[in-house]
Amino acid sequence: KTRRYEAAVAAADAQIILNTEQAGFIEAEHEMEYTSSLSQVELKxxxxxxxxxxxxxxxxxxxxxxxxxFDRSGRYSIVYGQRGHLAIMxxxxxxxxxxxxxxxxxxxxCFLHNFSLLAVAQTNHVYIYDDTGAEVHKLSDHHDPMALEFLPYHWLLASIGRTGHxxxxDTSTGGVVSQQRTKLGPCRVLRQNPSNAVINLGHSNGTVTLWSPSSNQYLAKMHCHKGSPITSMAVDISGNYMATGGADRQVKIxxxxxxQCTHSYFSIAGIPTSLDISQRGVLGVGHAGHATLWSPEALLKKVKEPYMRHSVPACGPVETLRFRPFEDVCTIGHAKGVASIVIPGSGEPNLDTTEYNxxxxxxxxxxxxxxxxxLLDKLDHGMITLDPNAIG
Known part of the structure; x- marks a missing residue:
């Protein structure tokens, strides 16, 4: 018992000593000053x-x-152009x-379990390439794909496309686990809930449906934007909050x-075409040629002023806005290339090395x-449920 106690105390001390990194947000000195006025040029x-x-x-x-x-470690990024150009950086x-x-x-x-394999949604099918650019597989069951997402704990690649399927x-065995008709037409907005691996789909009638591979029907259906197509969506790492963007220029939390919808923000510059939530809860909104970043408090309550702003003039609309894991970096993909900006406090400073990849x-x-x-710890797809604490 004494040895166990000493080992526990030593582990606690190591936790305090080693994990000294903290997420540092920019703070204004007085009430008349706003952090959103700080440009990337001045910051640099x-x-x-x-x-x-x-x-x-x-x-x-x-x-x-x-x-x-990005891949899950944040070390590698994949840059893809709609005309067929692909690059791993x-x-x-x-x-x-x-x-x-x-x-x-x-x-x-998107990357699969690590950077050595990537899935690409092309004109007719999904193709798998390795990190040298060689084609490894052609997934013929995925017809006319428009969006991809990889579930790392279940080794599942999910796709949705023009057919609405x-x-x-399963990327470990190569077999199709399930194929479900949404019956809601073509879909291009697909995001996963990181806490329970439920797939969220945004549809053209303004609804969001939640899916699990073990169910033929959606688990839940939410009427998010009345009469306006869903253009973008993001779920925070805790799985408690979801942000949706619609053609009505509303970003709803x-x-x-x-x-339930707690509050909403209006996107003045244009339709929110891409949303993402960082590991520390910073909400990024890509609209027209602008990126607006909101502090973590913006998910809990309505905030008047954004945390930071950035514009990519004559390059809109924003195609993707993604935060880099474990770094205070955000990348913006647009019509003329890629822009990388620094958002202090957005990344998780302490790395969990017990997590795979x-x-x-x-x-x-x-x-x-x-x-x-x-692979040995891979979870069965039947365990994907709305309640992450329940065993499916």
């Missing part, structure tokens, strides 16, 4: 160290509009890892525990070991 020149400041950049690319997504060193062209329209792309494919510094041996362990 006066307030950031050299290592952080190099993450503020603009990439001008010819085959736009472009989208950008090392976000730490800002080096180009792989670049290739599929010579076909690309609607969406939600398809789950929903409490998923009660399925989250370590951005892992070597090849560690990556192979994490892949095997993640």
């Amino acid at each position: 020149r006066n307030h950031l160290d050299e290592n952080t400041a190099r993450h503020i950049y603009d990439l001008t690319l010819p085959s736009g509009p472009y989208g950008c997504k 090392d976000a730490h060193n800002l080096n180009l890892h792989t670049e290739f062209n599929v010579r076909e329209r690309v609607r969406d792309a 939600l398809i789950y494919q 929903w409490d998923l525990r009660k399925f 989250l370590n951005p510094f892992q070597d090849k041996k560690q990556r192979r070991e994490a892949e095997v362990r993640a």
